[in-house]
Amino acid sequence: MSSATASKRHSATSSAATTGGFVARIPLIVLLLCVVGAGVAGYLTYTHYDESALVCSVGDCGTVQKSKYAEIGPIPIAILGLGMYAVVALTALARILRRGPLSFDGWTIASWAISFAGLLYAGYLTYVEIWVIDAICQWCVTSAIVTLLIVILESILIWRLLDAPE
Amino acid sequence: MSDSAPRRRSSKGKQRPARDGATIQRPAGARGAQAAAAQEAERQRRLRLLAGGALVAIIVVVALIAFTVLNDDDASDEAVVIPPGAAEGSPAAGGASPEATSAAGSASPEASPTGAVASATGTVGHLLGDPNAPLTIVEYADFQCPFCGEFAREIKPQLIADYVDTGKVQLEFRDLAFLGQESLDAAEASWCAGDQGKYWEFHDTLFANQSGENEGAFARARLVEMATGIGLDVTTFESCIDGDTHEASVQASNEQAAADGVTSTPTLIIDGEKLVGLGSYDELRDRIEEALGNQ
Numbered sequence: 001m002s003s004a005t006a007s008k009r010h011s012a013t014s015s016a017a018t019t020g021g022f023v024a025r026i027p028l029i030v031l032l033l034c035v036v037g038a039g040v041a042g043y044l045t046y047t048h049y050d051e052s053a054l055v056c057s058v059g060d061c062g063t064v065q066k067s068k069y070a071e072i073g074p075i076p077i078a079i080l081g082l083g084m085y086a087v088v089a090l091t092a093l094a095r096i097l098r099r100g101p102l103s104f105d106g107w108t109i110a111s112w113a114i115s116f117a118g119l120l121y122a123g124y125l126t127y128v129e130i131w132v133i134d135a136i137c138q139w140c141v142t143s144a145i146v147t148l149l150i151v152i153l154e155s156i157l158i159w160r161l162l163d164a165p166e
Numbered sequence: 167m168s169d170s171a172p173r174r175r176s177s178k179g180k181q182r183p184a185r186d187g188a189t190i191q192r193p194a195g196a197r198g199a200q201a202a203a204a205q206e207a208e209r210q211r212r213l214r215l216l217a218g219g220a221l222v223a224i225i226v227v228v229a230l231i232a233f234t235v236l237n238d239d240d241a242s243d244e245a246v247v248i249p250p251g252a253a254e255g256s257p258a259a260g261g262a263s264p265e266a267t268s269a270a271g272s273a274s275p276e277a278s279p280t281g282a283v284a285s286a287t288g289t290v291g292h293l294l295g296d297p298n299a300p301l302t303i304v305e306y307a308d309f310q311c312p313f314c315g316e317f318a319r320e321i322k323p324q325l326i327a328d329y330v331d332t333g334k335v336q337l338e339f340r341d342l343a344f345l346g347q348e349s350l351d352a353a354e355a356s357w358c359a360g361d362q363g364k365y366w367e368f369h370d371t372l373f374a375n376q377s378g379e380n381e382g383a384f385a386r387a388r389l390v391e392m393a394t395g396i397g398l399d400v401t402t403f404e405s406c407i408d409g410d411t412h413e414a415s416v417q418a419s420n421e422q423a424a425a426d427g428v429t430s431t432p433t434l435i436i437d438g439e440k441l442v443g444l445g446s447y448d449e450l451r452d453r454i455e456e457a458l459g460n461q
Contacts (some may be wrong), residue, residue, distance in 0.1 A: 054313045054316075054443040054444035054445075055311075055313055055430040055431065055432070055433075055442060055443040055444070056308060056310075056311035056312070056313060056314070056344075056345060056430060056431045057429060057430040058342065058344050058423075058428075058429045058430055058431075062344070062345070062430075063344065063345060063346060066310075066345050066346065066379045066380075067346065067379070067380065068234070068378075068379075068380060068381060069234060072230055072233055072234055073233065080230075105212065106215075109212065109215050109216055109219055110219070112216070112219065113216075113219025113220060113222060113223050114223070116219070116220060116223045117222075117223035117224075117226050117227050120223060120224065120227040121227045121230060121231070124227070124231055133346075158216065161212060162209060162212060162213065162216070
């Protein structure tokens with residue numbers, strides 16, 4: 001029975017790999033998107049803390065970054081974004097390497113939930129940029145789009161795991 | 167695997183519709199039913215996990231948004247500080263040494279024709295110092311920019327004492343109000359104070375009362391309190407700010423900043439060269455001396 005379970009798990013974890021190149025590569029694509037997103041969030045974190053320049057720079061990013069929405073308490077939201085990309089990247093890595101305490105599908109559900117939260121918040125921030133602050137920071141929008149892409153990709157995996165449970 | 171839509175199943179262990187068989191192979195008989203039930207249970211478990219994950223995500227985001235909105239840093243209730251030199255009835259230039267006061271304008275109210283100069287000289291700022299000074303330094307700043315505040319509080323008084331009061335430099339302050347509504351409101355209010363001949367007193371008071379950006383530091387009530395503190399006619403001041411009397415003045419100054427290629431604050435223009443950001447007084451002094459040498 002145990003060997004049967006093992007083989008079943010194996011077939012489940014590798015189901016994506018055997019049923020289509022694109023789906024099989026989703027964790028890798030998610031990982032790359034996380035690298036892009038972390039780069040953007042890292043840049044925004046840097047500029048948020050960049051006091052060495054000792055200037056207030058003109059431009060919509062300056063306005064957005066100086067708004068009250070750019071921080072939750074003492075924490076710049078750019079750091080939250082950085083954290084989200086880091087955690088999602090870990091789930092992607094765990095799936096690529098097939099390591100960690102969760103199954104492939106467990107990591108997928110975790111990644112989906114985290115990136116979904118990120119997307120909801122990014123959506124709220126984009127709303128704030130357009131309707132409240134009246135300034136669009138292209139870097140923030142880039143991050144929102146990257147998060148949207150991650151959620152779409154994870155949703156494809158979710159679709160499949162609901163469609164074909166073990 | 168090839169199904170294009172997730173199947174909806176109402177209850178476990180029920181006989182499945184035939185079309186499902188195309189996707190998931192099940193052995194016939196009791197074992198088959200058992201396997202199918204297990205499969206359905208697993209699917210239900212994942213759905214619950216997913217719904218739970220989505221719910222947690224929504225709760226977390228709503229909490230974050232609520233925290234941002236409710237925990238709004240509100241500076242509008244903070245006490246207004248009137249710098250000693252800007253206060254109503256404060257000693258005139260001769261009375262206080264420039265170092266003793268943080269007020270730029272009060273250091274030399276008599277020697278310096280102050281006020282808006284948009285019409286007289288074609289500039290869009292406020293002047294301080296001798297109009298015949300060999301050098302004019304243009305400063306672009308935003309009243310909400312913390313580095314402009316630091317410059318105004320720490321460096322400008324020394325600049326004024328060493329160069330403006332001595333007739334070597336005329337200072338022109340121009341608005342580059344870009345950090346939000348309160349930047350515009352503060353700038354317009356400063357022009358309203360200028361209408362009553364107290365531009366520099368208000369300028370100093372604004373910079374003495376910075377508190378975050380767009381968090382109420384320059385809310386209307388505080389602007390009025392500042393006006394009262396420096397001895398402006400409050401009724402006139404209120405009608406000036408409420409009527410957006412100087413909206414166009416600030417706009418013109420902002421446009422001039424763009425025309426001058428100024429993209430950050432504070433920026434000083436000394437003899438045609440830009441000095442960007444908050445630097446040291448020594449650096450500024452060297453640049454001024456160099457520019458004066460070129461005159």
